[in-house]
Amino acid sequence: MAGSRPNLWLAIAACMALAAALRVPGLTAQSLWIDEIYSVDMTSWPLGWVLSVQDGHPPIFALLHKLVAGWIDPEIAGRAIAAAAGVLAVGALVWLATELWDLRVGVVAGVLLAVSPLHVWYSQEGRSYALLVLVAILASHALVAGARRGGWRAWAAFGVLSLCGLFTHYLYAGVLLAQVIFLAWVGGQAALLYAIALVMLVGAASVPVLGREATSFVGEQRGFEWLALPYAGFTYIAGFGLGPSVEALHRDRSLATVAREWPAIAAVTLLAAGCALGLPRALRGAGSFGAYVVLWAVTPPLLVFAGSWLRDGAFNVRYAIAALPGIVLCLALVLTAGSARRLALGLCAFVALSALSIQRERSDPRYLREDYRSAGAYLAAHAADGDRVVVAAHYAIQGVAHYYRGAVEPLPVRPVRSVEDAAANLRTLEAASGGRGVWLVLAREWDDDPVGHLEAALGARGVPPATRFPGVRIFHLAPSQS
Numbered sequence: 001m002a003g004s005r006p007n008l009w010l011a012i013a014a015c016m017a018l019a020a021a022l023r024v025p026g027l028t029a030q031s032l033w034i035d036e037i038y039s040v041d042m043t044s045w046p047l048g049w050v051l052s053v054q055d056g057h058p059p060i061f062a063l064l065h066k067l068v069a070g071w072i073d074p075e076i077a078g079r080a081i082a083a084a085a086g087v088l089a090v091g092a093l094v095w096l097a098t099e100l101w102d103l104r105v106g107v108v109a110g111v112l113l114a115v116s117p118l119h120v121w122y123s124q125e126g127r128s129y130a131l132l133v134l135v136a137i138l139a140s141h142a143l144v145a146g147a148r149r150g151g152w153r154a155w156a157a158f159g160v161l162s163l164c165g166l167f168t169h170y171l172y173a174g175v176l177l178a179q180v181i182f183l184a185w186v187g188g189q190a191a192l193l194y195a196i197a198l199v200m201l202v203g204a205a206s207v208p209v210l211g212r213e214a215t216s217f218v219g220e221q222r223g224f225e226w227l228a229l230p231y232a233g234f235t236y237i238a239g240f241g242l243g244p245s246v247e248a249l250h251r252d253r254s255l256a257t258v259a260r261e262w263p264a265i266a267a268v269t270l271l272a273a274g275c276a277l278g279l280p281r282a283l284r285g286a287g288s289f290g291a292y293v294v295l296w297a298v299t300p301p302l303l304v305f306a307g308s309w310l311r312d313g314a315f316n317v318r319y320a321i322a323a324l325p326g327i328v329l330c331l332a333l334v335l336t337a338g339s340a341r342r343l344a345l346g347l348c349a350f351v352a353l354s355a356l357s358i359q360r361e362r363s364d365p366r367y368l369r370e371d372y373r374s375a376g377a378y379l380a381a382h383a384a385d386g387d388r389v390v391v392a393a394h395y396a397i398q399g400v401a402h403y404y405r406g407a408v409e410p411l412p413v414r415p416v417r418s419v420e421d422a423a424a425n426l427r428t429l430e431a432a433s434g435g436r437g438v439w440l441v442l443a444r445e446w447d448d449d450p451v452g453h454l455e456a457a458l459g460a461r462g463v464p465p466a467t468r469f470p471g472v473r474i475f476h477l478a479p480s481q482s
Contacts, residue, residue: 008098008106012091015110019090022114023083023123026362028076031373034395036126037402039078043069058167061128078126085130086123090114092137093325097332099144100289108343109332112350117239117357118317119324128168129321135165136175136322140296143179144289147186165322174300175322181299182292224308225253228315232301235317236327237350238268241357245366247471250446271349275334282330282337290333296326370396370443370471376403378467378474379439387437390429392416392454393447400441414448422453426461430477438477439466 032040042050043066050062061081068077090113098106113119122129142158145151162179165172234243242264244257251257258265283290300323308315335346361367379389383406391397394410401408412428413421429438442455449455458475466476 007103008095011098011103011107011110012094015094015107015114016087016091018111019087019114019123020083022120022358023086027079027083027124029362030124030369031371031403032075032126032399033369033372034399036078037398039065039126040069040074040402042066043074043077057128058170060164060168061131064131065126075126079124082123082125082127082130085134086119089119089130089134089137089325092134092141093328096137096141096144096325097329099141100329101286101333101336105329105332105336108335108347109328111347112328112331113325115351115354115358116324116328117241117354117361118235118321120358121239121361122318122321127318129318132165132168132172132322133324135161135168136172136296137325139165139175139179140292140325143182143292147183169319169322171300171304171319172322174303174320175296177303178292178295178299178326182295185291186288224312224314227253227258228308229301229305232305232315232317232320233272234265234268236324237272238264238353239357239361241360241364241367242268242353247366247446250444251450251452268353271346271353275331275346278334278337279330282333285337286333293326293329293333297323297330298326299323365470368470370399371469372396372399372443372472373403374469375400375441375443375472375474376405378469379404379406379441382466382476383439384437387439388429389439389441391441391443392445392449393443395447396441396443396445400443411448411454416449416451416453419453419457422449422457425454426457426477440475440477441472442475443472 038055039062042053042062045053045066047066050066051059064081065074065078068081071077072080090110093113094106094110096106097109119130119133122133139158139161142154142161146154146158162172162176165175231249240246243261248257279294283294286293301320304320305315307313331350335343379400383389388409389400389404389406390409390411391400392411392414394414397408397410411425413425416422416425429440440454440458445454446452455473463475463477465473467474
């Protein structure tokens with residue numbers, strides 16, 4: 001390992017400080033989204049429920065969330081865990097890259113992960129994804145120690161961390177697969193036997209818990225699309241704040257939607273293409289662990305993508321986020337393999353793109369999370385006793401109900417496939433209102449009404465939104481209209 005210990009610790013501290021500056025401020029600025037609310041609800045469940053619930057996710061994050069929620073507000077606890085894991089992951093990656101190559105690569109990798117829009121996003125979300133990234137980096141530390149120096153302690157640590165990864169998210173299996181492929185490729189009978197034994201141990205330990213849940217990782221609302229893989233590659237570099245917004249893609253997943261964001265797409269594509277062209281040269285000087293980081297970068301996304309294809313389900317970028325450190329290490333190798341000028345220009349380009357993406361994620365309504373918190377507060381202040389609150393889409397009901405704390409209903413007719421369905425919904429709501437007011441909340445309504453017939457029907461009736469928040473519109477059908 002090149003570089004003195006004091007310099008390494010100074011680099012780790014500096015990169016972690018940068019990471020904390022991007023993750024801690026504004027941690028609670030946006031309201032919780034649906035999955036986070038589910039995690040918050042789990043903190044009040046009995047321990048047996050947390051361990052046995054069949055929801056497609058293993059229990060480690062839920063147990064940690066429940067533990068921390070014993071000291072602080074559960075709504076803050078989940079995001080605090082994610083932020084802490086995100087900051088620690090940056091320091092751990094500096095250490096790993098320095099251990100593998102030198103301090104220069106370590107610092108560049110640390111800066112790239114610290115400013116990564118995708119990593120910042122999931123470090124501010126109270127779910128398991130930031131923790132998953134941290135475990136993947138720590139397990140890779142143990143892998144390096146085991147492959148280089150051997151010894152039962154390193155392999156025991158590797159086994160324990162791999163189990164932790166799998167029980168943080170089942171699709172950590174993609175990282176484990178990359179590690180087994182690497183050990184088989186570099187040779188070494190003992191290392192390979194350790195890896196095979198680990199896989200058998202993981203499989204045996206998982207049987208009572210996983211069942212069919214381990215394969216329930218694809219979205220059920222949408223089908224498989226080939227565009228998902230290049231979109232995933234784009235988000236690994238640019239996050240969600242550049243290119244088409246998630247809402248725009250949900251509403252219209254055509255090439256026309258993508259083409260409207262061509263400046264950002266072109267900039268990211270050129271940057272990624274330049275790095276891809278430089279990767280073979282960088283790997284020639286990176287040794288056998290250069291091959292490992294490539295496997296780490298590509299195996300988890302390909303595994304999730306293949307599963308989505310086989311099950312005809314939607315590919316979710318977050319399910320392959322454990323590959324992000326591998327991608328960052330590949331980028332760091334490319335940037336540090338050339339001249340100081342190329343390093344400076346490349347790093348500045350990545351930092352500029354990241355800054356723009358993070359800024360838009362936090363200030364542009366197109367990219368903000370749905371603001372269920374403001375919607376709930378508005379309804380609590382304006383809905384009269386006995387008023388009905390109806391939410392489209394069904395998926396968003398839990399989010400509105402969490403902040404409104406009153407009765408919330410789904411659309412009478414869903415999904416809305418035609419103008420007639422939209423009209424039938426309004427007629428049913430008006431007929432059943434019984435002289436009461438009806439509040440219709442549209443949030444992620446593309447799941448129930450992908451074309452937008454419902455909002456068009458409201459416009460045709462001359463009913464404007466009573467108020468708007470990011471990702472949410474609220475309409476009031478007054479008693480006189482019923």
